Amino acid sequence: DTGVSQDPRHKITKRGQNVTFRCDPISEHNRLYWYRQTLGQGPEFLTYFQNEAQLEKSRLLSDRFSAERPKGSFSTLEIQRTEQGDSAMYLCASSPRLAGRINTQYFGPGTRLTVL
């Protein structure tokens, strides 16, 4: 399967615990995005990487959230001291970068987080 993959698909945790999600983008894509989707809403942008550099972060990304993309390949999103409001679907997307153009983003299946 050459699509975007995410792991785990589901995560249930207790309030106050730390969680980490992984995203493996399509191999030749150097742009990687994280979004969060809550019930009844469209996906909301969290952060963006070009290769290993984190170039943009949304105001939604509080200091409890951190994302990395070592070596410009897979990415991890960590949430520390989880709160019930963090319960959501976390989506990863990747796209190639072609000069002067905005490109299609390919989404992963998402990780559904439930904080009890």
Add this chain to the structure above:
Amino acid sequence: AQRVTQPEKLLSVFKGAPVELKCNYSYSGSPELFWYVQYSRQRLQLLLRHISRESIKGFTADLNKGETSFHLKKPFAQEEDSAMYYCALSGGSQGNLIFGKGTKLSVKP
């Protein structure tokens, strides 16, 4: 502020009827507009983008800058079109998408 509005949460039509899913946007520059679709138990996928001016699965969408709209249309709905549809815009150089809340299309036999 950049914003995408999809006024209908749910749109229900009969098979063979025309479909129009509405999308309005707010953006000060020249955005790129997209329609994404999510079928049951599948991932979000691109349906079409305005810059391509193409028809995918019988769907078309025309960007109307005067009305800041990008409505999705199909002349004859099929049951397999039942899905969640999201309108999105990309206005920044980084390419991050701003999504509407989505419209659930239900096509009845």
